[in-house]
Amino acid sequence: MDFLAEHQPELLPGNRQLPPTQGVLEAPHGTTIVAVTFPGGVVLAGDRRATMGNMIAQRDIEKVFPADEYSAVGIAGTAGLAVEMVKLFQLELEHFEKVEGAQLSLEGKANRLSTMIRSNLGMAMQGLAVVPLFAGYDVDREKGRIFSYDVTGGRSEEHNFAATGSGSIFARGAMKKLFRDDLTEEQATTLVVQALYDAADDDSATGGPDVARRIYPIITVITEDGFRRLTEQEASELSRAVLQRRLEEPDGPKAALL
C-alpha cells in the first residue's frame, strides 16, 4: 500500500478531501452480519438488504466477501465505502502473499483491517461509517476466530459468536440462546440463518429470506480447506427449512428456562 500511496494516492480511501456537508448524507447502508465459530471453523453470513433512510435501496446486495483463502469479511455500514475497503483489503492480502511468498497471519490481517477502518474516521464522523466483521480460520492455532470492530478502528476478538449492523442486537440475542460448543458445520449454518431471521423479524433494515424473489442470505464457511460460499441451492434449502418451522413457531426454537 505504500506503493499505492506514493504512486496513485487518489486510489486510497483515506486520502480524499472531505467536502463540508449539511445534514445527513444519504447513501445506501448495509445492515446485519453474523458470525459463529464451531469446532473446525467459522461461519460468516449476512442478510441481503441495503437501506437508504426508510427506503430499501437494494434487495440483493452482497455483503460478505472472501478476503483470501482462509478469511472473509462481512460489512455493515455505508455500502459504497465498505465495498471499496474490502476490495483494497483483498488486494493487500493477495499482494503481500505474492511478494512475500507466505500468507499474513490471521492477527496480521485483522490488524491491517483495523488500520483501514481508522483511516475512514473522518467519513464516519459525517455519518458514513463502515463497521465490518472479520472471520477466518487460524492455520497456526487450527480454529476459527472472529474479530469485531468499532468505527474508530478498535479491534476486539469475539468468542463463539458475534454480530454487527443495525439488526445485530436481535441477532446476538438469538445466537446467545442457540449457541453450543459442539455445533457441527451444518448446525452452525442453520444457527446463522435463525439469527438473521430474528434480526429481520425485529429490525426493519434487515431483510429476511425472500422466497418469492429467491433471495437468501449469503452464508460462507471457512475451515481448514479454505473459504467456501454456500451455493444458492444450499442457502435456499436452509432458509426454507427454517421458514417451514417458523410457520408453526413464529418465534423460533425455544431455549430451556433453567
Add this chain to the structure above:
Amino acid sequence: MSTPFYVSPQQAMADRAEYARKGIARGRSLVVLQYADGIVFVGENPSRALHKFSEIYDRIGFAAAGKYNEYENLRIGGVRYADLRGYTYDRDDVTARGLANVYAQTLGTIFSSAAEKPYEVELVVAEVGETPEGDQIYRLPHDGSIVDEHGSVAVGGNAEQISGFLDQRHRDGMSLAEALKLAVQALSRDTNGSEREIPAERLEVAVLDRTRPQKRKFKRIVGRQLARLLAADGASTEAESADGPEDSDEE
C-alpha cells in the same frame, strides 16, 4: 589527464550483450511447456525458498533465469504493476501482453543506458487461456526484445540445446505427467550430450492450471504430488493430473 578511448556503439552493445549472456549462462536452465490443461514450469532449483517461478496474477505466471536479486526486483515490479492495474480497472484487464511490454521496456532501457550494467536475466511471462489456443508465452531476453513462443520454451544456461530437444518432442495436448517427464528429460541433458539424474527434491515445479476452480490459477506442485506425477506412466496419467487429492499447500 588521459583522453578516454573511443569505443564504437556497435562494440559497446556487443560487449554488454556478451556480459549479460555470460551471466545468464551461469544460471541453471528452466523450461516452460504447454500441456492439455495449462502451462507447466519446470526448473532445477536447490533452494526451497528462493523461487524461480512465481504467480503474478490470476492467470499469469513468471519464470526467470539469471541473477536472483535482479529478477526478484523485476518480479516484484510485475506483481505491483498487475495488482495496481487490477485494482484500478478490473481483474480481466491484466494481461500477459501488457506485462511483457512493461518488462521489455524496463529491460531495454537498462540495457541501453550507459550508466547501468545490463541485467543478467532472461524472463518468461506466461498466461493461461480458457482453451489451449488462448495460452500465451512470451520470452524476454536481457536486451528487452520480446519473443512470442508456442508449445515450449527454455531459458538459462544451455537454453538452445534444450529448446532444440523440446521442439522435436513436444506436442500439443500432452498430459501434465507427460509434459513434466519431457521437461525433466530435457533439463537433465548436459552440454556434452550425457545425461544426469535430477532428484525430485531439486526440482521446482509450478503450473497454471485452467481447470482450477479458483480465480488464481497458479499452483506449486511439491512433495507427494510431484513424486506421484514423476512416477506416473505416460499412458495412465489423466487421473493423476493436477487436481488429484490436494496434498500440496496453497501458495
